[in-house]
Amino acid sequence: xxxxxxxxxxxxxxxxxxxxxxxxxxxxxxxxxxxxxxxxxxxxxxxxxxxxxxxxxxxxxxxxxxxxxxxxxxxxxxxxxxxxxxxxxxxxxxxxxxxxxxxxxxxxxxxxxxxxxxxxxxxxxxxxxxxxxxxxxxxxxxxxxxxxxxxxxxxxxxxxxxxxxxxxxxxxxxxxxxxxxxxxxxxxxxxxxxxxxxxxxxxxxxxxxxxxxxxxxxxxxxxxxxxxxxxxxxxxxxxxxxxxxxxxxxxxx
Numbered sequence: 001x002x003x004x005x006x007x008x009x010x011x012x013x014x015x016x017x018x019x020x021x022x023x024x025x026x027x028x029x030x031x032x033x034x035x036x037x038x039x040x041x042x043x044x045x046x047x048x049x050x051x052x053x054x055x056x057x058x059x060x061x062x063x064x065x066x067x068x069x070x071x072x073x074x075x076x077x078x079x080x081x082x083x084x085x086x087x088x089x090x091x092x093x094x095x096x097x098x099x100x101x102x103x104x105x106x107x108x109x110x111x112x113x114x115x116x117x118x119x120x121x122x123x124x125x126x127x128x129x130x131x132x133x134x135x136x137x138x139x140x141x142x143x144x145x146x147x148x149x150x151x152x153x154x155x156x157x158x159x160x161x162x163x164x165x166x167x168x169x170x171x172x173x174x175x176x177x178x179x180x181x182x183x184x185x186x187x188x189x190x191x192x193x194x195x196x197x198x199x200x201x202x203x204x205x206x207x208x209x210x211x212x213x214x215x216x217x218x219x220x221x222x223x224x225x226x227x228x229x230x231x232x233x234x235x236x237x238x239x240x241x242x243x244x245x246x247x248x249x250x251x252x253x
Contacts, residue, residue: 010210018133055153057157076173080177091150092146100204109220143193196237
């Protein structure tokens, strides 16, 4: 328990330093842009493919039950609420934790092992601000955008599955999908992914940037980044859902 609380304290201070440096000049705009491209573009095919698969499978599983209750018309509504409220944000964050978190941890750990970080500091370059802050900012910006792609990919997969089963038109499917979805259902779940992005960027950067195990620490940093980020995302999701329910009590999530 002592080691756990010590780790949480160190990561918290690390993240607080990143937030402070993000608003302090000079601003590494070019580096942030490159990291957003790396996080976003390279993750987009995985997110879209996962959304299509999840949407299709979810419709397959729910259709038989809904038809037996005579509620097949509600399948698009359930699909949209499930993805926009919970499946989309959480699934995207866990995918990014595996794809991006491991990469950040491995890259920074390798730079530490090969003394590249020490070299930057020897040149009077703030290595933390140049390497860590852009990666955290990129995760915070890219994850909500990728979540939208996941949500609409899930709807597309659900429409494809439902079209094969009932020949429903796209217009009718969209009308039924968004009939019970308002901004209070849509915006808070998407915005909570900024917290997930901050968790992924901060934890992965911390484990890579602070490693002191040489070349052996590269693989360990990559693995621990995925495990720690995923666990914290799941725990944070529970807390954030309670906060959203408190702010929007009339909307069940």
